[in-house]
Amino acid sequence: MDISKHDYLEKVLESHKMKHVSDFVSKHKTKRDEIKSELQSNYTGKIYVPINSGSYAKHTAINIKFDLDIIVPFKRDAFETLEEMFDSVYDFLYEKYKDKATVRKQKVSIGLEFYPDEDGEVINLDIVPGRELNQDKYLEDKKLNLYVNTLYGVLKEKTYIQTNIQAQIDHITAKENERKKIRLLKAWKHHNRETYKSFLLELLVIKAFDQANIDGNLWEKLKKTMEYIQNNVNQEGFTLKDPGNSGNNVIDTLNTNERQKLSDTMKRIIENIEANDDNIKIYFPINEKFEETDTQRGYGIKTASASVSIPPNNTRFGL
């Protein structure tokens, strides 16, 4: 490979940035704001201000597959049951948007997939209704119960799940190091058609940084993160606590075989890349749609907006 693995991964990250699809993001935001407003009008007195969630809110989004999530927090006495809440929001959105979008019930959300617009672009939004755990306590504790529509994994007998979306967002706030590796693993997941949940990868990366000594350049950090996953994900007793609900061990969404497979996959990726640098392109491809080929005009920044920069230490200049 003619450039270092570090430089290559920087290009991978650059090509997956949301700034390349800013017009598309704007369309999503406009539609999101419209839906939030409609919900607030329809459920006046029963609802708190809807909040933005998902990968975009957590700054872990990549531009390959993208949607926006809205959490809709209802008051405890707004509905008798969580199912009633879920159905009510579905019915409302269906009536409102049935001519403009496919509206469908999902696991904990209602998905709206708008028909292609004049540019052929499809806007996707996930609306997650939740009911506060205790009457009038949401603003204080941010705790919500979500209705679980599609049953899966360990939640087979459950029809609801307690969560704290704000805690999930806060968990990744101000962790740019972790976010870079999350974006890279999400790029790997999408390009290699892996089915692991993004939330699972997110928690694995954060735990790796918390538990292991993750340092070095971008490749070295990614490698150490993957090594942590390889060495731990298949271990008995390994836990992955959901910051929104400490009783929810997210690793339990994978069975023993799936955990071993993830461990083996991480091992294989590391070995293959170490054997031949060029293999990194297979696992972490550049999004060619936005590959920087010619010199781009203007000053560049690495994140969506300006922020603090701390230059490296002990830098030498001289004649």
Next chain:
Amino acid sequence: MKFFNQHKQVSLIIEETLLKKISQIGIEKYPYETGGFLVGYYSDDSMTLYITDYLLPHKQKGMAYLFERSIDGMKQVFKNLFDRQKHFYIGEWHTHPNGSCMYSSTDLNAMIEIANCETVNITNPVLLILSITEKQVKDFTFSIYNNKGLHPYE
């Protein structure tokens, strides 16, 4: 003072008084090299850089042909600067006593390291080199870093 970089089609604006202050610091340290950080902000369209100030490192080593600066004690300074004014680190400056204002391989390697640094949020840091003598600045050059190269402003 306004400078233009053809390579990136960008402008750089700095007050003459600020440049004079930096020059004076360089002359005072003659015959040793000295330097520091440049701070500022970009225009909304990212086509113009406004250099608003310089910062001196708390720790530095200056020799006739070498300048090494530390960031010890500087992190909070950068954070405060951004919190209060939204101004941020945009590059570096240093002197070449009795030398030209052309960058050296040491300078280029330093800029590569800076651009690749994970805690640096800009991809095109600038470098100001002042060629100085005992009493005056003979010349100076601003360059912009991009894709492992330094490209001077005119």
